[in-house]
Amino acid sequence: MANDKKYALITGGTSGIGLELAKLFAQEGFNLVLVARDFSDLQAISAEFKHQFNIDVTTIEKDLSKKEAPFEVCEEIRSKNIQIDILVNNAGQGAYGKFSETDVNRELEIIQLNIAAYVVLTKYFLKDMLSRNEGRILNVASIAGKMPGPWQSVYHGTKAFVVSWTEAILQEIKDTNITITTLLPGATATDFFHKADMEESTLVQKGDLADPAEVAKDGYKALMAGEHKIVSGWKNKAQVVMSNILPDKAVLEMSEKQNKPA
Numbered sequence: 001m002a003n004d005k006k007y008a009l010i011t012g013g014t015s016g017i018g019l020e021l022a023k024l025f026a027q028e029g030f031n032l033v034l035v036a037r038d039f040s041d042l043q044a045i046s047a048e049f050k051h052q053f054n055i056d057v058t059t060i061e062k063d064l065s066k067k068e069a070p071f072e073v074c075e076e077i078r079s080k081n082i083q084i085d086i087l088v089n090n091a092g093q094g095a096y097g098k099f100s101e102t103d104v105n106r107e108l109e110i111i112q113l114n115i116a117a118y119v120v121l122t123k124y125f126l127k128d129m130l131s132r133n134e135g136r137i138l139n140v141a142s143i144a145g146k147m148p149g150p151w152q153s154v155y156h157g158t159k160a161f162v163v164s165w166t167e168a169i170l171q172e173i174k175d176t177n178i179t180i181t182t183l184l185p186g187a188t189a190t191d192f193f194h195k196a197d198m199e200e201s202t203l204v205q206k207g208d209l210a211d212p213a214e215v216a217k218d219g220y221k222a223l224m225a226g227e228h229k230i231v232s233g234w235k236n237k238a239q240v241v242m243s244n245i246l247p248d249k250a251v252l253e254m255s256e257k258q259n260k261p262a
Contacts, residue, residue, distance in 0.1 A: 005030060005056075006030055006083075007031045007032070007058075007083060007084050007085055008022075008025040008033070008086040008088060009033040009086070009087050009088065009121075010025070010034055010035070010088040011064060011088065011121070012036060012090045012091030012092065013032070013034035014036040014038060014041040014042055017183075017185065017212045017215050017216050017219070018090040020213045020215070020216030021090065021216045021219060022034060022045070026053040026055055029053070029055065030055065030085075030086070031055050032049065032056070033077060033084065034057060034058070034060070035062055035064065035073055036091070037064075042059035042060075042061060058080065060073055064112070065109035065112050066109075067112060067116070069117070070120035071120060074120070074121065074124040083128070084128065084135075085134070085136070086135065086137070087125045087135075087137045087138070089117070089118040089121060089138070089140060091113060092113060092114045092142075092158070093109075093110050093113055094110065095107055095154060095155065096151060097151060099153045107154045110154055111154065111158060114158035115158050118162060118165075119165070122139070122169070125137070126173075126178065130173070130178060133176055133177045133178070134177055135178050136178070136179050136226075137178070137179070138181050138183060138219055139182050140162075140183045140219065141159045141162040141163050141166070141182050142155075142184055142185060143184045143185070143231060144160075145158075145160040145161075145163040146160070146163065146184070150256040162182070163182060167228075170228055179226040180228070181222050181227055181228060181230065182228065182229045182230070183218070183222065183230055183232065184230065184231045185215040186232070214232070218230055
């Protein structure tokens with residue numbers, strides 16, 4: 001019976017990396033809880049996956065950039081008596097432009113989405129996992145979290161939080177059977193850049209963007225193997241290594257060159 005299968009909760013599960021991860025879990029027979037803002041997208045993907053993979057798909061329409069939303073997601077899952085075996089914190093957005101000129105209210109929503117939603121969902125479901133001494137968490141960060149990002153300062157800052165915070169939690173749970181994996185993609189061909197009004201950046205104009213399906217495969221494989229961290233793509237691995245060796249000024253200049261308008 002499909003109901004006897006394990007459940008994976010994926011935020012931002014209707015597009016980009018989140019959708020590709022959802023496909024991978026579905027192919028392996030996991031039931032899904034998909035959280036996203038667009039009701040029609042959720043309904044379409046739910047119907048497709050139920051038919052194609054013979055799994056249960058629970059959809060939750062929430063905007064996780066709103067303070068109360070992640071708490072409401074936890075409450076809804078609790079009320080449905082669903083045990084989450086794998087949590088995938090994936091939903092995230094950015095804002096493009098000089099910090100002195102960008103919209104602070106938009107940036108506060110991004111901090112809520114990229115940081116606070118991760119914190120709330122992880123705290124809630126990690127407690128459940130610890131009570132069973134079983135479970136996996138995938139936190140989607142970015143190589144942006146390994147370096148400051150002029151023209152994307154708040155986004156880079158949120159991803160730096162995810163990287164640092166996840167490493168700290170890992171140390172706290174090192175004597176348990178719970179695994180937490182951080183996925184660090186580089187620039188990926190999703191609607192992220194459209195939502196961030198970032199199409200004019202050098203990075204996008206050059207068009208050297210990763211395939212979200214490949215990024216998802218890297219993340220899924222690392223998660224199921226219990227790895228702590230995975231940088232997706234050899235170019236991104238090289239960039240992270242370079243950012244660790246080069247002087248801070250050189251790293252900033254490299255990052256600005258990629259981010260600023262072409």
